[in-house]
Amino acid sequence: MRRRTAEPYKIKSVEPLKMLNYNERKEALENAGYNTFLINSREVYIDLLTDSGTTAMSDQQWGALMVGDEAYAGSESWHHLEKAVKEIYGYKYVIPTHQGRGAENLLSQMKIKEGDFVPGNMYFTTTRAHQELNGATFVDIIIDEGHDSLLDHPFKGNVDISKLEKVIKEAGPEKIPYVCIAVTVNLAGGQPVSMKNLRDVYALCSRYGIDVMYDATRCVENAFFIQEREEGYADTAIKDILKEMFSYSDGCTMSGKKDCLVNIGGFLAMNDEELYIRGRELVVLYEGMPSYGGLSGRDMEAMALGIYESADDNYIAHRVHQVRYLGEQLIDAGIPVVKPIGGHAVFLDAREFLPHLKQEQLPAQALAAAIYLDSGVRSMERGYVSAGRNKVTGENNKPKLELVRLTIPRRVYTNNHMDVVADSIIALYEKRDQIGGLEMTYEPPTLRFFNARFKPLAKNGELMGNTASVTTHS
Missing domain, CATH: 3.90.1150.10 (Aspartate Aminotransferase, domain 1)
Structure with missing residues (x-):
């Protein structure tokens, strides 16, 4: 008999609910x-x-709000957030933004030019909007199973490699600023991408000199499905799965309001120093200093802790x-x-x-x-x-x-x-x-x-x- 388990937390504060007639x-x-x-x-x-942004924060996160460093430049809270992103996700460079859309805006402005094509494993509304506003055309490269609601497939978020290569050959690699991979795929029903598929996409794009950028909003959920469903990962810790997942990418946009367990915040991360320098300059126009990006110090403290808590x-x-x-x-x-x-x-x-x-x-x-x-x-x-x-x-x-x-x-x-x-x-x-x-x-x-x-x-x-x-x- 399978023993039932309870929530891995206990309730310390409650918010009353009201039912209208x-x-x-x-x-x-x-x-x-x-x-x-x-x-x-x-x-x-x-x-x-x-x-999105509807998370209940932990007692540790609420406590962290009180020690947020609200310095305009060089905030200690920023350094805590940067350290968490580097340790859990493995990227070299981090630019904080007020939420995920801020990161999408920066990435689209820096990478896309008129007439480009951005392949992705099914569109997401704001992501596609930013891509189109900057002159690109979105191309869906998700496997066909992702469009079948009743089909039970373990990784319906996977990219169809043949579809991706066809887009690359027809458009030309120079017309593809990056491939956008959502982990997981929201509009397919929160469906995950397998580690093997992430590895294969990265290998193909590397051959053509094309960057792979993740929409990493629900990456911890994706890591869980890899642990549960993909051979060889059942005994691998979530934090280790995350590190491998992100090794098959060149950067990501993140809405911290989901898997980072906070009510506001996000970031753009990457490994390319040149892209990072451009992003640091552009973020000042739309978000704020590169050391706060539209966030208060207390928000960054809470998000740094949330990144660690989510990988549990x-x-x-x-x-x-x-x-x-x-x-x-x-x-x-x-x-x-x-x-x-x-x-x-x-x-x-x-x-x-x-x-x-x-x-x-x-x-x-x-x-x-x-x-x-x-x-x-x-x-x-x-x-x-x-x-x-x-x-x-x-x-x-x-x-x-x-x-x-x-x-x-x-x-x-x-x-x-x-x-x-x-x-x-x-x-x-x-x-x-x-x-x-x-x-x-x-x-x-x-x-x-x-x-x-x-x-x-x-x-x-x-x-x-x-x-x-x-x-x-x-």
Whole structure:
């Protein structure tokens, strides 16, 4: 009999939660234009919108806030952060930024020129936006299995080496400033990349003189899957897996708000001294001095500690298993989810969940809204709306994956909260034919999913065909 384990921490402080009643949730949803990003946090019961910046920091991190060195230049806290990045990830040079997007901006401006191509293992919204704004075209080189939500494959984030080499040969190595590898792949369902694949990508790119840059936001989760699934790594510590992973790259962008276990912060890291010097100059224009990059000293102290804490085997095992705990309940109930369960979220397949809705009727956006209406649980759309428009034709991109992301914040919720989420989604699935589609009433020109607004397609203006049957928690 397998012995159950508990959280590798105990609760020292609590934040009260409030459940709005059904009518209050309905009003909040309407006021937000059926966009879960626009719902106020005080109106949310369990917040699974994102794992970005929603981490519960440790007592050691909170203590570190009090010793942050707020010097404008040469802060001791900066040196602590730089030391942590070098020790855990192995890069020579580090530039702090206010968050991951700041690092993406710097990298894109320094490396990309008009007409370039950036191959990557599936797009991410802000990453692709920065690449396109600087004149590049993103090219998807993920294996085909990454676009199949129901296929159970251990490393669905892997790069298709033949696709990558084809892009290199057709575009020419001089037109590829770098290859962008996400570890893990968010929009594929939090799917990992194998060590062998990382090694093969790096070897191929080295032959052509092309840099490999990681989106390392959830690299610790990727390391866990390598430890769990890849032959030869079962007895290798997470910190050692991380060091090997990063040895197959030339640099990375990092949003510290995920696997660095803080509420704000990020960095750009690299091994190329010339690129580092250029980055030090550019960061002053957009972020701040190279020794703080838009962060306070206390933020850097907390992130330095978070980097060490995240590389703990017990921490990451619990983190992934809690996500899996929710996902397995849904699978057991017949709910269509992306398989295998990823590291940071459970992704519902909205097309399978709501087969009566066409993709143009925004099934993922509608399902995310229906979940909030049912239980006060906030999730987010990752499909037609998030994919945006083709930058050349202006036509809507139509991704194969139409998903709702249930993103689990780190060290925040218990498994009892996961039970509440599961109950809501299972109840909705039983009356899924009552969930109607949405149409967009306001579309921002860039990254539209953040601020777009919607309305129900139904003539009576209701999202759910039979609102009386919706769960009415008080």
